[in-house]
Amino acid sequence: MLGSVAGKRLLDLGCGYGENCRCFSQMGCIRVVGIDISQRMLEIAQAENRAPNIQYMNMPMENVSSIDECFDIVVSSLAMHYVQNYDLLLKDLYALLNPGGILVFSQEHPLTTAPLAGAKWIKGADGKVDHYRLTDYSRTGKRTVSWMVDGVIKYHRTFSELINGLINAGFVISEMEEPVPSAETIQRLPQYMKDLHKPNFLIIKAKKP
Numbered sequence: 001m002l003g004s005v006a007g008k009r010l011l012d013l014g015c016g017y018g019e020n021c022r023c024f025s026q027m028g029c030i031r032v033v034g035i036d037i038s039q040r041m042l043e044i045a046q047a048e049n050r051a052p053n054i055q056y057m058n059m060p061m062e063n064v065s066s067i068d069e070c071f072d073i074v075v076s077s078l079a080m081h082y083v084q085n086y087d088l089l090l091k092d093l094y095a096l097l098n099p100g101g102i103l104v105f106s107q108e109h110p111l112t113t114a115p116l117a118g119a120k121w122i123k124g125a126d127g128k129v130d131h132y133r134l135t136d137y138s139r140t141g142k143r144t145v146s147w148m149v150d151g152v153i154k155y156h157r158t159f160s161e162l163i164n165g166l167i168n169a170g171f172v173i174s175e176m177e178e179p180v181p182s183a184e185t186i187q188r189l190p191q192y193m194k195d196l197h198k199p200n201f202l203i204i205k206a207k208k209p
């Protein structure tokens, strides 16, 4: 979805260990800025995924408007569902992008973030997964989950909120993906069959005209 990044200036929101930043650098970006709220993640990024054209910055993406430069590409892998004010973030990102620039981000799928009690698969009498239990889809807002540690806060947004936020910020949506395991993967690893009931991730590409 990114297309060629050669010669581009790229901002990575919630870059974590910086693995993607290093890839973008190797793929030809002239400048990569990776920001993350976690100093610990960035220490590992500095140690393991350093390059002369990568700069890591310890800051919440809620503060991106303080960055004093523009980018051709903004990416974010599995981090934007941690931000409460999605609409404001999108307006800030729009301002940071050069005309013709793109925003490509992935997040947990709205069907995954929906249940207040956390994602739950229901098994049949044979012990195999029968279906996904979707609840609370229209109850948007805060979700507190356990992921590595207890008390991780993320935000559930409906599809229309995600799309309207982009439209209202001025973006044109150019592509969306809801990736699921391939037939080959399922044949090799049958436990992934359940992911055909619902995708776990949503990826959106949007353009600043």
Ligand SMILES: C[S@@+](CC[C@H](N)C(=O)[O-])C[C@H]1O[C@@H](n2cnc3c(N)ncnc32)[C@H](O)[C@@H]1O
Pocket (backbone or CB within 6 Å): 013, 014, 015, 016, 017, 019, 020, 035, 036, 037, 038, 041, 059, 060, 061, 062, 076, 077, 078, 079, 082, 083
């Ligand atoms: C699931 S990890 C993804 C890391 C990386 N993007 C990847 O795909 O490997 C989410 C990352 O987002 C960061 N994060 C969470 N909330 C954030 C915020 N408000 N601003 C910036 N980074 C944030 C976390 O510290 C973590 O490194």
